[in-house]
Amino acid sequence: MTEQRRQYHWVLVVVIALAMAGGMSALGQTGSGPSVAHPSPAPPAKADNGAAISAGDTAWVLLSAALVMLMTPGLAFFYGGLVRRKNILSILMQCFMVLCLVSVQWVIVGYSLAFGPDAGGHGLIGNLSWLGLKGVGTAPSSYADTVPHQAFVMFQMMFAVITPGLIVGAFAERMRFSSFCLFSILWATFVYDPVCHWLWGHGGFLAWNEAAGTGSIDFAGGAVVHINAGMAALAAALLLGKRQGFPHAISPPHNLPVAALGAGLLWFGWFGFNAGSALKADALATTAFLATHVAGAVAGLIWIFLDWVRFGKPTTLGMITGAVAGLAAVTPGAGFVDASGAIW
Numbered sequence: 001m002t003e004q005r006r007q008y009h010w011v012l013v014v015v016i017a018l019a020m021a022g023g024m025s026a027l028g029q030t031g032s033g034p035s036v037a038h039p040s041p042a043p044p045a046k047a048d049n050g051a052a053i054s055a056g057d058t059a060w061v062l063l064s065a066a067l068v069m070l071m072t073p074g075l076a077f078f079y080g081g082l083v084r085r086k087n088i089l090s091i092l093m094q095c096f097m098v099l100c101l102v103s104v105q106w107v108i109v110g111y112s113l114a115f116g117p118d119a120g121g122h123g124l125i126g127n128l129s130w131l132g133l134k135g136v137g138t139a140p141s142s143y144a145d146t147v148p149h150q151a152f153v154m155f156q157m158m159f160a161v162i163t164p165g166l167i168v169g170a171f172a173e174r175m176r177f178s179s180f181c182l183f184s185i186l187w188a189t190f191v192y193d194p195v196c197h198w199l200w201g202h203g204g205f206l207a208w209n210e211a212a213g214t215g216s217i218d219f220a221g222g223a224v225v226h227i228n229a230g231m232a233a234l235a236a237a238l239l240l241g242k243r244q245g246f247p248h249a250i251s252p253p254h255n256l257p258v259a260a261l262g263a264g265l266l267w268f269g270w271f272g273f274n275a276g277s278a279l280k281a282d283a284l285a286t287t288a289f290l291a292t293h294v295a296g297a298v299a300g301l302i303w304i305f306l307d308w309v310r311f312g313k314p315t316t317l318g319m320i321t322g323a324v325a326g327l328a329a330v331t332p333g334a335g336f337v338d339a340s341g342a343i344w
Contacts, residue, residue, distance in 0.1 A: 164183075
């Protein structure tokens, strides 16, 4: 191991250790450890507007969080089947590492930066009042008034996890694992969290203002997740340069069945991604669910039709690529379009 690699590893170990220590300290200050059971159940917590926690909404948000979490292993299979055989384990490791690493970052500092009260009134980033989830309990919040605040935290955590995972495809097979870990934690903190606050956080300068009719409408992450990750992926590709032999010698996918399995898991999880963003088990969630499925199906059909015309036969790779493209395309407007809009 070279001296430079030793330094990378030590930096990564120190960063994670300090972050864990800070998070445990913050949790300790709030007394958030295991508690003794009460002899009688506490009354249902209520939001500031008087709304009580809904068991149905809470169940839907928690299920949606689990579905979005499943998308990260699905992404690992999708990317893993497309790379060379010798690199599938590295892709799986990177995706599972980002699941663990960003989850811890989200609890310690990420959620507070993304959704905490606006710092300085500029709409750029949240403050650190929820560091280590201090003060984030089971009562509803201003973000979702019928589910526990912690359920909203979990749902948004899975978005924070999969977004840096999406970038993996841009530098698949070409980045050291230690460098990837450092990149993921820094990108999540200094790119994802601020952009998330801009559009979804209270006071974010791009957030939708219903009273004024201004701002950006991003139902489930078209800008926060897909454009954000896409631009980072483009920057990474430009920095690393062209792959060896590109475009004359491109390595074909080594295992399309594995990639198809990953695409299926992504499609399945996308219902939680989009319909779960309604944050309630209601008509809006139903609309987003329908639009999500229709867009994925139509895009898959169009892609294989173009394959058929261009190459004389439909392909599995074209089908799964088209389906994922359709799911991503409908995401920012999934709650605002009907089935015909999803088809277009």
